[in-house]
Amino acid sequence: MADEEDEAGFDEEPDDGSSGGLDAGGHGKRKRLFSKELRCMMYGFGDDQNPYTESVDILEDLVIEFITEMTHKAMSIGRQGRVQVEDIVFLIRKDPRKFARVKDLLTMNEELKRARKAFDEANYGS
Amino acid sequence: MADPARIKTELPKATANDEETRPEDTEGASTSGSASNETKDSADQLKPKEESKNESAAGDDDEEGTSGETAGKRLKVEPEKKKEKRQKVDEDEIQKMQVLVSSFSEEQLNRYEMYRRSAFPKAAIKRLIQSITGSSVSQNVVIAMSGISKVFAGEIVEEALDVCEKWGDTPPLQPKHMREAVRRLKSREQIPNTKHKNILFH
Numbered sequence: 001m002a003d004e005e006d007e008a009g010f011d012e013e014p015d016d017g018s019s020g021g022l023d024a025g026g027h028g029k030r031k032r033l034f035s036k037e038l039r040c041m042m043y044g045f046g047d048d049q050n051p052y053t054e055s056v057d058i059l060e061d062l063v064i065e066f067i068t069e070m071t072h073k074a075m076s077i078g079r080q081g082r083v084q085v086e087d088i089v090f091l092i093r094k095d096p097r098k099f100a101r102v103k104d105l106l107t108m109n110e111e112l113k114r115a116r117k118a119f120d121e122a123n124y125g126s
Numbered sequence: 127m128a129d130p131a132r133i134k135t136e137l138p139k140a141t142a143n144d145e146e147t148r149p150e151d152t153e154g155a156s157t158s159g160s161a162s163n164e165t166k167d168s169a170d171q172l173k174p175k176e177e178s179k180n181e182s183a184a185g186d187d188d189e190e191g192t193s194g195e196t197a198g199k200r201l202k203v204e205p206e207k208k209k210e211k212r213q214k215v216d217e218d219e220i221q222k223m224q225v226l227v228s229s230f231s232e233e234q235l236n237r238y239e240m241y242r243r244s245a246f247p248k249a250a251i252k253r254l255i256q257s258i259t260g261s262s263v264s265q266n267v268v269i270a271m272s273g274i275s276k277v278f279a280g281e282i283v284e285e286a287l288d289v290c291e292k293w294g295d296t297p298p299l300q301p302k303h304m305r306e307a308v309r310r311l312k313s314r315e316q317i318p319n320t321k322h323k324n325i326l327f328h
Contacts, residue, residue, distance in 0.1 A: 044241030045283040048298035069318040
């Protein structure tokens with residue numbers, strides 16, 4: 001009984017590990033979007049240099065579910081039907097790690113944009 | 127992806143003008159190290175400015191309580207001190223990171239490089255979000271979402287490694303470790319789940 005909630009999240013993960021299986025339940029047919037990047041990421045986070053394909057698949061499903069949930073939540077707050085940065089920042093406010101990371105990324109992006117603009121103007125002038 | 131490590135080599139002029147150049151270490155050891163310095167540096171120059179803005183706003187409340195000092199003077203001195211303190215703390219952290227990374231073994235350097243450089247492809251994330259919303263999203267949204275997703279993946283892998291160690295297994299991680307990690311994170315509510323509604327009064 002307690003397994004059901006887990007299984008429901010993983011019904012798109014057939015036991016044989018194939019990603020193209022024609023089973024009736026779930027997203028078994030979807031192509032793997034992040035296989036290569038997730039492998040590098042898992043190695044970076046502490047896993048073995050060659051992680052198991054099944055683990056990578058599970059992680060990809062989790063990430064896609066996470067993004068889907070966040071997108072749906074963001075669409076329901078702030079400006080309805082649209083996803084804006086402020087919504088994401090609001091949703092993430094309770095989680096210190098993610099919040100700090102988003103702030104850093106956005107700040108860094110602004111600075112890079114400014115640096116690129118200054119560089120282009122310097123080039124144009126000379 | 128706007129990888130700060132790559133941008134640094136593309137725009138040597140801009141970055142050299144913007145930031146004080148740190149003494150270059152040996153090539154091999156700190157490709158990632160100097161990249162981290164640059165990113166920390168640029169983040170750190172902006173952070174104090176942001177902080178000082180917040181300070182001057184909050185300063186109004188502070189100086190109500192103080193007596194015998196000019197309001198304007200106190201407002202100017204406080205943010206400066208806090209900014210210097212924060213810059214010093216960041217510089218200390220940067221130096222500590224430099225020392226740490228320079229003492230990494232080859233394998234650790236590889237892993238650190240993978241940790242810093244791996245990222246989700248922006249195009250795929252953008253496509254995914256747009257397929258859910260049905261309308262276009264701005265670039266910042268894609269940047270934020272891919273960043274958060276990476277942190278999320280990291281949390282799961284770290285938890286799974288804890289589980290793996292606790293159960294006496296060795297990496298590579300197996301699906302059972304991942305599932306147990308998800309179960310634990312769910313109980314801590316770190317995994318969003320809007321599928322199940324709690325009906326309080328039935």
